[in-house]
Amino acid sequence: MLAAKHAYPRRWPESTKRGTGPDKILPPPVADSSLLSQQGVVIMAEFPISFTLEYPYTRTLGPVIGPFLTALRDGRILGIRCGDRVLCPPMEFDPDTGETLRPDLVEVGPSGTVENWTWVAEPSRKHPFQEPFAFAQVKLDGADTTMTHAVKAVGQAAMSTGMRVRAQFREERTGSIGDVYFVPEDDARDQSIAPGEGEVEISTHLISLTYDDTLYPHAARYAQGLLDGKFIGQRISGDKIAIPGKGYDALARVMLTEADDVELATTGTVLSYTVLTPVKYRGQTETEPYLSATIILDGAGQSLTQQDIRNIPLDEFRVGMRLRAIFKPAAERRVDDVDNDWMYPSIGDVVERWEPTGEPDVALDELPESM
Amino acid sequence: MRDVAVVSYAQTPFVRSERARNEVEMLMPVIDEVVEKSGIERRKIGFTCSGSTDYLAGQSFSFVMAVDAVGAWPPICESHVEMDGAWALYEAWVKIQCGEVDSALVFSFGRSSMGETAETMTLQTDPYTLAPLGPDAISMAALQARAGLDRGLWSEREMAEVAVRSRRDALRNPEAQLKGEFDVDEILAEPYLVSPLRKHDCPPVSDGAAAAVIAAADVARQACEKPVWIRGIEHRLDSHQPGSRDLTLSPSTKAAGEAAGASSGRLDIAELHAPFSHQEIILKQALGLSDSVKINPSGGALAANPILTAGLARIGEASRQIVAGNGRRALAHATSGPCLQQNLVCILEGD
Numbered sequence: 001m002l003a004a005k006h007a008y009p010r011r012w013p014e015s016t017k018r019g020t021g022p023d024k025i026l027p028p029p030v031a032d033s034s035l036l037s038q039q040g041v042v043i044m045a046e047f048p049i050s051f052t053l054e055y056p057y058t059r060t061l062g063p064v065i066g067p068f069l070t071a072l073r074d075g076r077i078l079g080i081r082c083g084d085r086v087l088c089p090p091m092e093f094d095p096d097t098g099e100t101l102r103p104d105l106v107e108v109g110p111s112g113t114v115e116n117w118t119w120v121a122e123p124s125r126k127h128p129f130q131e132p133f134a135f136a137q138v139k140l141d142g143a144d145t146t147m148t149h150a151v152k153a154v155g156q157a158a159m160s161t162g163m164r165v166r167a168q169f170r171e172e173r174t175g176s177i178g179d180v181y182f183v184p185e186d187d188a189r190d191q192s193i194a195p196g197e198g199e200v201e202i203s204t205h206l207i208s209l210t211y212d213d214t215l216y217p218h219a220a221r222y223a224q225g226l227l228d229g230k231f232i233g234q235r236i237s238g239d240k241i242a243i244p245g246k247g248y249d250a251l252a253r254v255m256l257t258e259a260d261d262v263e264l265a266t267t268g269t270v271l272s273y274t275v276l277t278p279v280k281y282r283g284q285t286e287t288e289p290y291l292s293a294t295i296i297l298d299g300a301g302q303s304l305t306q307q308d309i310r311n312i313p314l315d316e317f318r319v320g321m322r323l324r325a326i327f328k329p330a331a332e333r334r335v336d337d338v339d340n341d342w343m344y345p346s347i348g349d350v351v352e353r354w355e356p357t358g359e360p361d362v363a364l365d366e367l368p369e370s371m
Numbered sequence: 372m373r374d375v376a377v378v379s380y381a382q383t384p385f386v387r388s389e390r391a392r393n394e395v396e397m398l399m400p401v402i403d404e405v406v407e408k409s410g411i412e413r414r415k416i417g418f419t420c421s422g423s424t425d426y427l428a429g430q431s432f433s434f435v436m437a438v439d440a441v442g443a444w445p446p447i448c449e450s451h452v453e454m455d456g457a458w459a460l461y462e463a464w465v466k467i468q469c470g471e472v473d474s475a476l477v478f479s480f481g482r483s484s485m486g487e488t489a490e491t492m493t494l495q496t497d498p499y500t501l502a503p504l505g506p507d508a509i510s511m512a513a514l515q516a517r518a519g520l521d522r523g524l525w526s527e528r529e530m531a532e533v534a535v536r537s538r539r540d541a542l543r544n545p546e547a548q549l550k551g552e553f554d555v556d557e558i559l560a561e562p563y564l565v566s567p568l569r570k571h572d573c574p575p576v577s578d579g580a581a582a583a584v585i586a587a588a589d590v591a592r593q594a595c596e597k598p599v600w601i602r603g604i605e606h607r608l609d610s611h612q613p614g615s616r617d618l619t620l621s622p623s624t625k626a627a628g629e630a631a632g633a634s635s636g637r638l639d640i641a642e643l644h645a646p647f648s649h650q651e652i653i654l655k656q657a658l659g660l661s662d663s664v665k666i667n668p669s670g671g672a673l674a675a676n677p678i679l680t681a682g683l684a685r686i687g688e689a690s691r692q693i694v695a696g697n698g699r700r701a702l703a704h705a706t707s708g709p710c711l712q713q714n715l716v717c718i719l720e721g722d
Contacts, residue, residue, distance in 0.1 A: 053429050057498065065499045087615065089500040095610035116521070116618070118513035119566045126490050126505030135510045137614055146614035148501055148514070156566060161521045177500050205498055211429040211485045216393050248395055250439040255396060340393060342436045 047215040047223055049339050055207040061200065063103045064092045070200040073175040075193025077109040077167060079143045088143035089177075110167040111185060112140035112147075119156040128178055134159050138182055140167075151182045158184060169193055175200030216340055218247040221261060223335040226350045229327040231264040231297055240301030240371065244345050268297040268304075269362045270321045271370060275314055291317055295354065296368050303370040304347060311353045320361035323354040374588035375467050376598030377719065378474075379408035380687035382581035384546045385675035388484040389578035394423075394433065397580045398440035398480055406476065409584035410594030413442065416584065417472025419449040420463045422456035422479035422679050426491050437480060448472070455479065456581060456683030457644075457705030457715050463585055464604055473587045479680040480580035488576055488678060495708050497611055509573055511709040512647040513565045515618040519649055520567055524619050527567060530648040531555045534571040534673055537648075541670025544688075548675040549575045572648040574676030581680050583687055599690040599719050602700075603631030606715035613710055624657040624704065624714040631716040633658055639698025640665045642685035644706045646672040653711060654704060664702075668692060682706065686717050693721040 061069060064080060068090050071078045079088030081104040082095075088108050093100055117136040123129055128150040136159070137146035152168075153159055166188035173179040173196070215223055218234065222244045225232035234245025237252040241262050248255050273293040278286035291309035296302075309317065327333065327350055335348035362368075381404035383389075383397055406413045419441050425433050434451045441447065452458050456479025463475035492508035493501075519525045532555055541550035558571045585591075591598040607623035607630070609616050628634070641664050645651035651666065660666070667673075669688035672681045682705025689701040700720045707713040 051429065059498065061499065069499070087612075089497075089612065089614070091610075091612055091615070095612060095615040116514050116518045118510055118517055118568075119563070120510055121563070121565070124487070124490055124505060124507065126493065126507070128504050135504075135506060135514060137514060145612070148504075148506060148613050150504060161517070177503050203499055205503055207494060209426065209429065209486055209491060213429075213485045214390050216396075217391060246395070246439070247393060248399065248439065251444055253399070253439075253442040255399065341430045343430070343432060 047220045047335075048212070049215055050210065050212045051339065052208060052210045054209075057205045057207065059203050059205065061203055062092065064090050064101070064105070065203075066199060066201055067103065067105055069175045069177070069203065071107075072169075072177070072179045073173045073200055074195040075169045075191065076107055077140060077180065078105040079108040079140070080105055085144040086142060087145045088140050089147050106142065108142035109140035112138045112143070112165060112182075114151065114159070114161060114163045114165055115139050115146050116161060117151065117159050119159060121156075128181060132156075136165070136182065138165055149177075149180070149182055151184070153184055153187075176203060213340060215338070216247055217258075218245050218256065218261075219338065219340060221258065223338045223348065225263070226335050226338065226348045227330070227333050229330065229333070229350070231266065231325075231347075233262050233264050233300060233302075234260045235262050236260075236301070238301075241299055242302050242371070243297065243300050243304070246342065262299075264300050265298040266325045266327075267357055268295045268300070268323055268325075269367065270294070270317070270319050270323060271296050271303050271367060272319060273309070273317060289314060293317075293354070294370075295323060296370050301369070301371050307351070307354060309354055312356065318361065320364060320367060322357040322359040322361065324357050326352045326355050328352045373468055373470070374600060375464055375585055376588065376591040376595070376600045377686065377690040378410065378584050378586050378591050378595040378598055379405050380581070380583045380690055381405040381408065382546055382680075382684060382687060383579045385548045385577045385579040385677050385684075387548060387576060387578070389482055394428065394437050394480050394482070394580070395440045398437060398478060398582070401580050401582045402440050402476070402478065405478075405582040405584055409586070411474055411584060411586065411590065416474050416476045417448065418463055418466050418475040419447055420451065420459040420466075420475060420477050422452045422454050422459035422477075422683065423481055424453050424679055426494060427481040427483055427486060427488075427678055429486055437478075441476065441478075455679045455681070455705050455707055457686055457703075457717070458606065458682075458707075460583060460585065460683060460686060460717075461604055461606060461715060464601060467585065467587050473590045475585050476582065477585065477683065478580065478582035479683050481678050481680055482578040483576050483678045484578050492709070495712075500612075506709070508646075508709065509565045509568060511613065512573070512650070513568045514613070515710040516567050516572070516647065516649045519619045519652070522619060525649055525652045527559060528555060529652065530572050531559050531569075533648040533651045534558065537667055537671050537673040540668055541674035544669045544674065546675075547670040548577050550670060550674055568647065574646040574672050575674075577675045577677040577681075579675070579677035579680055581677075581683050581687055583683065583690075597694045597721065599693045599721060602718040602720050603633075604715070604717040605630035606713065608713045609711075611708070611712065616710070618710050619653065621653050621657040621711045621714060624654055624711065624716065627714050627716040628658045628702070631718050633702055633716060633718060636700055638664045638700050638702050640668060640689060640692050640701040642667055642669060642671065642689040642692075642701065642703045644672055644682045644685050644704050646676050646681070646706075648673060650706075650711055658702065658704070658716070660702075665698070668697070682715065686719070689717075689719050693719060
């Protein structure tokens, strides 16, 4: 493989991205008796959730795509020799035989012929133009294959198979395929492009996808519970209580219903903790060491992880310690980050602090078991 | 080669939007049904393989969560492909051919309705020279349609006729999503969505899940009254650079069909995974299907197109037709990638 792929997914509620995050309170549940599930059960409340998932990819470019994108940045288009043909965009391999090609790059274009086109009347935010444009397969002069790219034309009537187009380079070029676009040859203007510095060796590609969903019914009841200052779990096999519930019992392989919901205590025991010592980095807001604890609520079969503790001195904190959740005032409770993701359950932003109950510690060999 | 058969198939109804149930809740009844119909005890099924993508669910390791629907305690032997369930079935078939197991459960699932499906599909394209331009699935298919129109290989009317026939046939499929009687002239009078494609040339956005159980001959014969034999299953790939392909042809479908033995006997039925109307015409030509072959009695992908499930559904629908006695030999096809880039062909036969 050519690429060294490297991406960490980032995920946040869509509301945050719109810049309304800190002030935003999740809209109140919508009661709508017309919302029927497939089983005909009336869903009493619906929490709409919308989130954006981003994968910022950084890729190395290699001996063919690197020079190709370097040339684009510098206002030239390169193809690669493949037998007696020239491929543009260039490839590292002969598309017919799979054989590795020598990086024998030749300049093609800047004009070419539209072999094929389609008119995009309603562009998406991912498209190179936000006004109607054409995707076209352009065979650049000197090339034998087509480049699929965008043509900026006044309207669909200006497009036809066989028409001549010419490359135009954007003012701001980054060494990416979007540095160029095409226009009908008559609309083209001459450009003088100053070459950039160095070789383009890395490309970045931000994958950004927005999803609209609603909280599953059991998750909605759990979220509503948090807003009401309660921890709602679900009873599963072995008389254990999962928090949050999954809507089904994974061990017994059966569906759960609202009848399986259980309100848990607001008191619990520390199962483990770690001390986070902030290191300085761009955007870091923490300055002092603080605690992150795993707490199991009384009666629960599953612990709550990553609970911030800032009100108890580090040297007084211990495994087995008894704590009580003190909820924020109702108006300040938020469940924006409670979603349908099964891997990272959240308790939202509803707990003001975890306060010692003053009870004696639970002995280490008597700590409750967590799934 | 071991004789392997599809012993059962089940699916959810394919719908525009599934909101009340999560993926596991969608799958659990389907898995129950397919296992019960197979006549093989769930715990005795040797291998499980699923096809899905995290990009649909919008959450990482969504396929791990889906294993909850199968029951993974005590532990099971399990695998996953980030591909259509048809390729999960292929992996399971290879596993049985290797003699490692005698039976396998295959499933796929997804809720396309949550995300920006057409844009999500751009992630299948070249990440250096194409994906950053956002070439969505509909625009890519539109380029392919135009290439054939320009060369007189098909007409907009012929494309509309495919759509009308598919949605009429879907009337007899209770699990299909988009069905009804449409008039060719009326839909040709509609505006272009992305020219030269009109809305009717494109598949609906669909949510759903499907599952199949396959087994080697001895197990299949014992468990099942009407095993549907997999006589051949092959997949092939065309270049990922659309400009290096003739988009009006599908050489990978042709090669997969030849390797799977499509032409070694008379075919009664073909379930073709053609999400866009003109693609059925390309596939029919690539596979050399005569007019006597009944195409997509289920309504095909134009009637319901759950991403990464629609291909497995073709195999399931073809095997259902054989079990129902509507034909003896059928071809099922699955596709992936822009403009029919990757194709799988499966030849099915009743006793």
